[in-house]
Amino acid sequence: MTTFPADFVWGTATASYQIEGAVAEDGRRPSTWDTFARTPGKVWNGDTGDVACDHYHRFAEDVAIMADLGVDAYRFSVAWPRVVPEGTGAVNQAGLDFYRRVAETCLEHGVQPYVTLYHWDLPQPLEDAGGWLSRSTAEAFAEYARITHEALGDVIGSWITLNEPWCSALLGYAAGVHAPGQQLGTRSLEAAHHLLLGHGLAVQAMRADGGEAPLGITLNLHAVRAASDSEADLEAARRYDGLGNRLFLDPLLRGAYPEDVLADTGTTEWFAERSDDLATIAEPIDFIGINYYSAHTVAAPEDGRFSDPSLPTPTPGSERVVTVDTGAEKTQMGWEIHPDGLVDVLAQVHALAPGLPLYVTENGSAWPDEVGPDGRVEDEDRRRYLEAHLEACREAVARGLPLKGYFCWSLLDNFEWAFGYDRRFGIVRVDYETQQRTVKRSGEFYRDFVARERG
Numbered sequence: 155m156t157t158f159p160a161d162f163v164w165g166t167a168t169a170s171y172q173i174e175g176a177v178a179e180d181g182r183r184p185s186t187w188d189t190f191a192r193t194p195g196k197v198w199n200g201d202t203g204d205v206a207c208d209h210y211h212r213f214a215e216d217v218a219i220m221a222d223l224g225v226d227a228y229r230f231s232v233a234w235p236r237v238v239p240e241g242t243g244a245v246n247q248a249g250l251d252f253y254r255r256v257a258e259t260c261l262e263h264g265v266q267p268y269v270t271l272y273h274w275d276l277p278q279p280l281e282d283a284g285g286w287l288s289r290s291t292a293e294a295f296a297e298y299a300r301i302t303h304e305a306l307g308d309v310i311g312s313w314i315t316l317n318e319p320w321c322s323a324l325l326g327y328a329a330g331v332h333a334p335g336q337q338l339g340t341r342s343l344e345a346a347h348h349l350l351l352g353h354g355l356a357v358q359a360m361r362a363d364g365g366e367a368p369l370g371i372t373l374n375l376h377a378v379r380a381a382s383d384s385e386a387d388l389e390a391a392r393r394y395d396g397l398g399n400r401l402f403l404d405p406l407l408r409g410a411y412p413e414d415v416l417a418d419t420g421t422t423e424w425f426a427e428r429s430d431d432l433a434t435i436a437e438p439i440d441f442i443g444i445n446y447y448s449a450h451t452v453a454a455p456e457d458g459r460f461s462d463p464s465l466p467t468p469t470p471g472s473e474r475v476v477t478v479d480t481g482a483e484k485t486q487m488g489w490e491i492h493p494d495g496l497v498d499v500l501a502q503v504h505a506l507a508p509g510l511p512l513y514v515t516e517n518g519s520a521w522p523d524e525v526g527p528d529g530r531v532e533d534e535d536r537r538r539y540l541e542a543h544l545e546a547c548r549e550a551v552a553r554g555l556p557l558k559g560y561f562c563w564s565l566l567d568n569f570e571w572a573f574g575y576d577r578r579f580g581i582v583r584v585d586y587e588t589q590q591r592t593v594k595r596s597g598e599f600y601r602d603f604v605a606r607e608r609g
């Protein structure tokens with residue numbers, strides 16, 4: 155059986171708004187998710203990230219848990235509203251000091267800090283000024299990245315500019331199910347462009363600041379399969395792969411937007427007017443992070459079949475694609491379980507950029523956990539999902555794909571965006587009443603798997 159390289163990175167991942175709480179402490183100012191969560195009807199049960207896992211005060215305990223799990227690395231995000239509270243202008247030293255404490259605590263425990271600079275918590279004043287629909291937000295992001303990289307470059311092992319620009323653009327500005335909750339159809343591609351521009355400007359700014367730490371970006375890639383080899387279904391798959399994957403992979407790795415996607419969405423002229431930005435967007439990077447959860451079998455709509463629910467309407471083009479239920483097992487999110495799709499997306503990126511290091515920066519599953527009378531959480535479904543995807547990583551390595559690490563989503567149960575606290579992804583349970591942490595069966599499995607593979 156193929157073994158993982160000795161330097162393969164085993165990690166866990168979280169994000170600031172989902173775990174920190176302390177949303178008004180030490181100078182932090184509101185983000186778009188503070189606003190969105192407070193908008194009636196947007197988040198399950200009216201949940202907010204006000205307290206979450208209280209990680210702002212409990213980070214040392216959480217890092218110690220990671221050390222006990224034996225992970226090599228911790229991927230967490232820096233909250234822009236803690237560091238530059240208004241989005242531009244004054245820097246909040248208390249915010250930088252918090253992340254320095256987190257990083258130093260990680261290093262003291264032998265855990266490498268991986269930072270995501272933007273995991274969706276945009277400072278509200280920037281949204282008020284146009285958000286990602288505005289080019290100025292891209293420029294503000296680059297300045298925030300430069301400030302944070304300059305302040306923390308001595309304690310951060312790797313930098314990820316953006317988490318999932320697809321979600322920020324398509325869910326935030328088309329579907330409206332994520333902050334800021336806009337439903338602007340194809341104008342969401344303008345947000346995608348400014349997110350990618352912000353990424354490129356940030357890479358340039360951090361490179362200019364010096365430092366050796368690798369720089370990359372994280373994309374949620376969709377493994378896409380046509381329901382049949384009919385022309386209509388193959389066309390649906392082309393559309394889904396285009397809007398879900400190539401709209402981001404192509405400018406980042408080929409320096410050009412996919413013409414078919416721009417044609418599909420009627421945005422060819424808008425992007426042509428900004429073609430000079432492509433050189434910045436395609437600024438060379440050191441790795442790509444891939445968030446993988448599921449594969450999608452798609453088909454052309456027929457009478458009686460509705461638009462694809464996982465491409466929330468009115469996402470551009472979703473009226474021309476339906477997701478087909480293949481009968482595969484699903485997680486509590488309704489996402490089908492296809493570990494082989496992980497290998498497919500890694501191979502897709504490798505084909506575009508041979509040799510570029512790849513990390514699975516998120517992979518995990520939500521299930522309705524039960525706490526036993528002994529206080530344990532025997533989450534066999536999550537353990538099984540985890541095992542299957544770790545074996546998919548092994549297969550990817552065996553095929554010679556440049557997979558360098560795996561980060562389990564998530565270390566802790568946390569605020570699951572529009573689902574609030576109704577969905578648990580953690581390998582460690584959080585009792586939100588007491589903030590008690592309990593390592594689940596899946597966490598024990600991950601600990602033992604990593605120890606065994608490390609030899």
Ligand SMILES: OC[C@@H]1[C@@H](O)[C@H](O)[C@@H](O)c2nc(CNc3ccccc3)cn21
Nearest residue numbers: 169317318321374445447516563570579
């Ligand atoms: O939903 C689980 C996690 C979420 O908690 C992370 O913050 C986020 O980075 C994340 N991305 C995906 C995959 N992409 C996605 C697709 C549809 C809706 C929301 C996210 C899953 N997850």
